[in-house]
Amino acid sequence: MSDESIPTEASDLRAAAMRLARRIRQQRSVTTMTDAQFAVLVNLHLHGPHTLTALAERDGVTAPSMNRTVNCLEELGFVTRVAATDDRRKVRIAITDAGSVVVRETSERRDNWLAQILGRLDDAERRTLHSAAEIILREVHR
Amino acid sequence: MSDESIPTEASDLRAAAMRLARRIRQQRSVTTMTDAQFAVLVNLHLHGPHTLTALAERDGVTAPSMNRTVNCLEELGFVTRVAATDDRRKVRIAITDAGSVVVRETSERRDNWLAQILGRLDDAERRTLHSAAEIILREVHR
DNA sequence: TATTGTTATACTCTATAACTATA
DNA sequence: TATAGTTATAGAGTATAACAATA
Numbered sequence: 001m002s003d004e005s006i007p008t009e010a011s012d013l014r015a016a017a018m019r020l021a022r023r024i025r026q027q028r029s030v031t032t033m034t035d036a037q038f039a040v041l042v043n044l045h046l047h048g049p050h051t052l053t054a055l056a057e058r059d060g061v062t063a064p065s066m067n068r069t070v071n072c073l074e075e076l077g078f079v080t081r082v083a084a085t086d087d088r089r090k091v092r093i094a095i096t097d098a099g100s101v102v103v104r105e106t107s108e109r110r111d112n113w114l115a116q117i118l119g120r121l122d123d124a125e126r127r128t129l130h131s132a133a134e135i136i137l138r139e140v141h142r
Numbered sequence: 143m144s145d146e147s148i149p150t151e152a153s154d155l156r157a158a159a160m161r162l163a164r165r166i167r168q169q170r171s172v173t174t175m176t177d178a179q180f181a182v183l184v185n186l187h188l189h190g191p192h193t194l195t196a197l198a199e200r201d202g203v204t205a206p207s208m209n210r211t212v213n214c215l216e217e218l219g220f221v222t223r224v225a226a227t228d229d230r231r232k233v234r235i236a237i238t239d240a241g242s243v244v245v246r247e248t249s250e251r252r253d254n255w256l257a258q259i260l261g262r263l264d265d266a267e268r269r270t271l272h273s274a275a276e277i278i279l280r281e282v283h284r
Numbered sequence: 285t286a287t288t289g290t291t292a293t294a295c296t297c298t299a300t301a302a303c304t305a306t307a
Numbered sequence: 308t309a310t311a312g313t314t315a316t317a318g319a320g321t322a323t324a325a326c327a328a329t330a
Binding site: 176205206 | 287288289290291292298
């Protein structure tokens with residue numbers, strides 16, 4: 001394979017990634033919850049409690065912006081704030097049981113939607129998609 | 143390959159698509175422009191002038207929401223509104239030359255970023271990614 | 285009466301600037 | 308003085324409800 005095919009490959013890969021991600025985002029269990037809120041929930045669900053600053057840095061937003069998102073999640077009962085014991089400036093933000101349920105339900109819904117598509121494919125094509133996912137997860141860092 | 147591997151494949155594919163799309167979205171030529179605005183510009187660039195209703199339907203948002211986005215793009219000089227001659231209720235929204243420049247520059251920037259990643263891979267892996275893109279574009283509709 | 289576009293209003297996400305409490 | 312969190316304020320995207328102009 002020669003290098004002159006890279007531009008076309010890049011363009012196709014870009015179109016495919018954007019379309020697939022858009023359709024995945026449409027699948028959610030709580031339709032009133034936004035992407036910003038769900039991203040925070042997933043982070044807390046997978047990696048445990050964080051400070052406000054850590055959450056903001058992880059999602060590439062400012063602290064005041066993350067503060068508002070956390071306020072919304074707190075009002076919805078999906079996260080809790082607890083003052084840190086060691087450094088009294090810090091606040092420990094943790095996911096609640098209700099928040100974990102939302103993450104699991106939405107993840108399931110998204111995976112079920114994708115599994116429908118995978119189920120239409122033959123083994124070779126499914127292998128191709130799985131290999132592609134592994135390459136992307138290995139080469140593209142958050 | 144057996145069906146019990148589908149859940150894992152779906153989960154990996156979901157993670158890969160979300161991460162890749164997120165990183166692609168970070169690459170833009172005009173950093174002040176939002177995703178909603180850019181999506182409208184791309185649509186007009188690829189498929190020509192549209193009415194407000196058609197733009198709203200295509201992006202899955204309401205007409206008032208699209209109206210605000212188009213107002214912003216008009217103020218920035220990236221689109222124009224022209225009254226339709228046949229049906230005087232309709233408004234023809236078209237991309238300007240400046241708008242087309244933005245679309246081309248951002249597309250190039252995104253493809254260059256992806257090409258860097260593709261350039262690190264061997265031929266087999268590049269073939270895998272390209273095949274995966276083709277499968278996704280064939281199976282996942284907008 | 286139905287359709288197209290728009291305005292009014294409200295909520296969320298985003299940002300910068302400024303403030304409080306703590307280290 | 309520096310850091311963690313918060314509040315104040317403003318711009319943009321989203322929605323629903325209501326309206327004017329036209330078909």
